Amino acid sequence: MAPMIYTLYGFAIFFFVFWCAMWLLHVLAILYGKFRLHRKIKELPPDVPYPGISILKPLMGVDPNLLSNLETFFTMQYPTYEILFCIEDEKDPSIELVNSLIEKYPKVATNVFIGGSTVSVNPKINNMHKAFEASNYDFILISDSGIRMREDTLQDMVGHMTETTGIVHQMPFTCDRPGFAATLEKIYFGTAQSRMYLSADCFRINCHTGMSTLMRKCVLVTKEGGLKSFGCYLAEDFFISKYFLDMGWRTRISSQPAMQNSGTCDVRSFQARLSRWAKLRMAMLPLVIVFEPLTECMVIGACAAWATSLLFRWEPVVFYLIHILVWLMCDWILLSIVQNGSLPFSKFDFIVGWLFRECTGPYLFILAVFDPSIRWRNRCFKLSWGGIAQEVKPRIKC
Incomplete structure (x- = not known):
């Protein structure tokens, strides 16, 4: 019984530390974005x-x-x-x-x-x-x-x-365009993508998209x-x-x-794009399979709520709701910094788009894990560990 308790406490400490690290990335991305983006030429x-x-x-x-x-x-x-x-x-x-x-x-x-x-x-x-x-x-x-x-x-x-x-x-972002799909894209690139992109650039980690x-x-x-x-x-x-x-x-x-x-611009093609990127990351960096889901608001929030209830006896439901609210507010601040002007949608539209993105993110990642093939336009590829690609029914040999 004792080893199981120690294991549970070990996981709880890990989740709590990871949760704290994610909040440090939030703060870092906001500060670095304010300093780095939209500077005078x-x-x-x-x-x-x-x-x-x-x-x-x-x-x-x-x-x-x-x-x-x-x-x-x-x-x-x-x-x-x-x-x-x-x-x-x-x-x-x-x-x-x-x-x-x-x-x-x-x-x-x-x-x-x-x-x-x-x-x-x-x-x-x-x-x-x-x-x-x-x-x-x-x-x-x-x-x-x-x-x-x-x-x-x-x-x-x-x-x-x-x-x-x-x-x-x-750093990837989007122009102002009408429609829910465009709102969803702008929210993703201005929050989840920007947070990791700015943090990686600050620490000189390879975050390059071409x-x-x-x-x-x-x-x-x-x-x-x-x-x-x-x-x-x-x-x-x-x-x-x-x-x-x-x-x-x-x-x-x-x-x-x-x-x-x-x-x-439509939701399905955008989600297919996110899933394709997730497959590429998993092939290049296998540890992504373990750690990337924990960078999602809903996932790490649930893990941290359980961890703090075990470690500190905090009420998990209250903790989880406060976690989601503060995460949403930080994302709004970061998105406003990246936009550098008025957003083309209301706060209500932001909340709806943000919740949709955060709730579907883990689902898209799971799909990427169980279907590793990459579909690009009318062609299909399979990836080996290390990112080496091979085309299904290839036109050429690589």
């Missing part, structure tokens, strides 16, 4: 020219916001850059859209690469490979199709590119194979960042978040 000294940047823009298909999103890349106030569009299918409707923008902005250096390559199992790497090889500048910006840029975004990212920094990436990433090309080409050497992973962004860190370079987030503005 760092101007380079007058005698230091702005470096040229090659923007790799992989495209596939057209959504209602693609034209306006792409146009923001043509109107940036930055002295020297080129846009390299990467389109795998020669019949892709985005080609016509891109050509119309090239005609509208003839002074912007552009090139269109159609057909992709078969150098890896990663479709994104295959799509970008030709453009990467043909890029003219020492800095590469990889930018997903759904990203919207401000006129000064490149200046902001370059301003954080110090002599010891190899990668500057934008939706908008500025990196030194010279570091990539020092690895045999260059960009294509990361094509055996689906989460190439994580392993690119890991390589930079292993080579002694720093990675940093810029002060402007990445403004996702996909024209296709």
Whole structure:
């Protein structure tokens, strides 16, 4: 009987300590976000020219916001850059859209690469490979199709590119859009995602997502194979960042978040995206299976309520409700910091969206555990431990 009691008390102490650590992350993310995000653009000294940047823009298909999103890349106030569009299918409707923008902005250096390559199992790497090889500048910006840029975004990212920094990436966030799905996305990226992203960046932990990433090309080409050497992973962004860190370079987030503005926004596709990311994290870092569920408000709150009832004889139901209320308030504060302005929904909408996200988060994680296959567009992949990907019925061998 005694060993069982000791075991219970051991679990209770673990859950209570983990719960306290999560609150420290809450406070850290709020303070670091206030300090780090939406700062004044760092101007380079007058005698230091702005470096040229090659923007790799992989495209596939057209959504209602693609034209306006792409146009923001043509109107940036930055002295020297080129846009390299990467389109795998020669019949892709985005080609016509891109050509119309090239005609509208003839002074912007552009090139269109159609057909992709078969150098890896990663479709994104295959799509970008030709453009990467043909890029003219020492800095590469990889930018997903759904990203919207401000006129000064490149200046902001370059301003954080110090002599010891190899990668500057934008923290994922979303543009203001109508509908419950858009509210849900903004709440997730402005709370759960931002909390871990800001905390990881503060401690210099690899938290890199590759939706908008500025990196030194010279570091990539020092690895045999260059960009294509990361094509055996689906989460190439994580392993690119890991390589930079292993080579002694720093990675940093810029002060402007990445403004996702996909024209296709629905709850099911968003949840599928979260589940896909969870599968990638589990394959890359197996301990995620144990610890990630404990970062969820509802899960760690229930564990902590049980732990404090055993350790301190506190009322578990009251503790749990107070825990949820304070967590919600902290998330509202963090979301407001990341938004840096008025939110496009009411407090009631926030509460509904927040509760939906927090209650479905553990469920999506469980689904990811029991279905490890990755579905990306019309293709399916399986992952081995360490993040190595293999396509089901592959087109190429990796």
